Amino acid sequence: MDHEKVNILLVDDQPAKLLAYEVILKELGENLVIASSGREALEVLLKTEIAVILVDVCMPELDGFELAAMIREHPRFQKTAMIFISAIQVSDIDRLRGYEMGAVDYVPVPVVPEVLRAKIKVFAELYRKTRELERLNRELEDRVRARTAELENSTTKLRESEQRRSMAIAAGKMGSWDWDWISGDWMWDEGQYRIFGVSPDSFAVNPANVQALLHPDDVEQLRKAVAEFNKGTRAYETEFRILRPDGEVRWCVGTAAATVDDSSRVVRVSGVTVDITERKRAEERQNLLAREVDHRAKNALALAQSIVRLTRADEVKAYVNAVEGRINALARVHTILSLSSWQGAELSRLIDEELAPYSLGGQIVLAGPEVQLMPTTAQTLALALHELFTNSAKYGALSTRSGRLAIGWQVEDELLTLNWDETGGPLVMPPKSRGFGTRSLLASVESQLGGQAQFNWRAEGLLCRLEVPLTRKAAATAPGKFDAASAAELQRASG
Known part of the structure; x- marks a missing residue:
């Protein structure tokens, strides 16, 4: 996909290492900027917009820690991502010192090319998306200012008319x-x-x-x-x-x-x-719109940053795929919400969007009424559904042609109940511990939405039950719907 290149600053006092980093990162297609010392790096930063800084910890005159501290003191670079490379064994105290100076990650030497590329790619994409949101914000502010100027000009003309x-x-x-x-x-x-x-x-x-x-x-x-x-x-x-x-x-x-x-x-x-009632209402709508766009932009960045920081994987490819999958799920629900002017999203539409990447030939049966979800509920539930579909496609019923999945939902007293029933797939063994996907699903449904998530790892397939309040009032009363037996079952099922 074509995109605007961003600048990545490579800082090391050894030319051989800089050449190696250039070779490793060349395939990312970004602009690589070289600095052979800390002072040279500061000069580059003052002249060039930098997305990510890759810096060696051990350098003469100005080491990586000192350079990071000087960069963070400048208002322009307080949020610039910095990754430290260290050829020596870094202690926990050194790591803490680096994080305090603004480092977002460490890469040990010898450098694993795939790991370095993956880390740089994630922060480059985050920088690019952040700049795009800032651009959209500026355009909105320009439109608001233009409209305000029109209103002020109109008022001035009215006053002149009244004075005459x-x-x-x-x-x-x-x-x-x-x-x-x-x-x-x-x-x-x-x-x-x-x-x-x-x-x-x-x-x-x-x-x-x-x-x-x-x-x-x-x-x-x-x-x-x-x-x-x-x-x-x-x-x-x-x-x-x-x-x-x-x-x-x-x-x-x-x-x-x-x-x-x-x-x-x-x-x-x-x-x-x-x-002037209509003018007053227009001003109120403009102010509300500006605040709403700012709020949504910050929320989107916060969610993306949380996904990047919290995702865990044993391999680089698995890490990249997990991050991309979760961000894509977030992007899909944002598209649905945008089409409704952020009034809400249909549950069936969320499920259809998650089904789109799979060619399942009748393996899935859906049953349930039309349910309109609030924007915050839709975002959280979309990520939860993504985790369920991803897990099923890797290990469950959707990983084999003989597998079947039934998804049914209903609403009673403003409480959405969704049942996820897998059969016909590989033999299921109860997990010894919760994976990140299960933990994030539980956290999103229970902590963010005030609902409940129950897992039953049956041999014939996973049975999952989600109960999600659709209103704040329902969220306040939802815990009372679970008796002691249900709580015990949830504890046994989730380990």
Whole structure:
């Protein structure tokens, strides 16, 4: 897959080692930048955007630990991934020191090419995805700023129009009024009545009735505005809320100007009221969208980092495949959620997406109603299903053509119950200890969703039961649905 290359900085004082690292990492297709000393590495960092730093611990003048400390002191490089290479036996104290300086991993000498490539590849991809999310965030911020500028420009034009005392009233959005300061008589035009949601046939315009339509929290500021005219103020503008008789709250901006007699005494106050409710709502939606995008970007990075850090495997290929599989499962559920504008995801769709990589020819039977999952529930359950499918394809019913898998689910009292029933596959032996997949599945379903996961390692195939609350209220009451026998069974099944 074509992608933008990232820069990988190789730091070592021995040319032979640098050449070896170049040969090992060449097939990754990234830009390899060479530095033969710590000081040269710092110069490169100041001029070049670096994704991953591979640095030798033992170097003259400035060793790897000192270089890492100097890099971390710079705000630009506080999150740059650094991998230490050490040709000597590193003690636990040295490892802790390295991690404190910002190292993300150690590679011993002699270097195993496959291991080094796998580690560099993971952090290069994470850097690339992080930059893509930052780019999308900047584009969104630019759109929000452009829209805000449009709104500010529109408001400026409106104020200029009001200052010129143009009384051209837009139907339903603007209203004008006139207040005789001496007699106390009021005059409203049709637009003013419409904004306040009252009829000229039944509403008498007087101070008491008008105040009753003002939002209680804004009454005092309008009283102060009236008092300003007695102190010599000739014009006033403010935003306020009205509470219509039908209960609807509307936002308005009001502009008022005083007319004075020859002795500078106020004799009349005239004004324009503009309904700006839609503008206010648009601003709220934009602010909410910006916060939501920022939140989702951080969550996606946190999940990806957790997957990379927590995945364990005996071989490099198995490690890479496990990480890619879990990140791809996360990407698939994110695609589904994006299509629904992050309103939720159908359970059947999650299962179909996990089935897609397999050609099973009728080995799987699905049964259950349409269930809409909240975004957080969908993300966690997608990863849990991925672990079940992956385990079955490697060791269970889906690893042989004779195997069968039945997946059924139902919902009762906002509690989703999903049964995973494997038969016809290889003979199943209960595990002596929980693998990472089982531990992560239990942690995600029980800790994150407040649900329960039960495993029964039958000889004829795995039987798994997941109970997932669909709402926070259901999550609070879900533990009560399990009796002592169920708890004992879960303990025996999971070892």
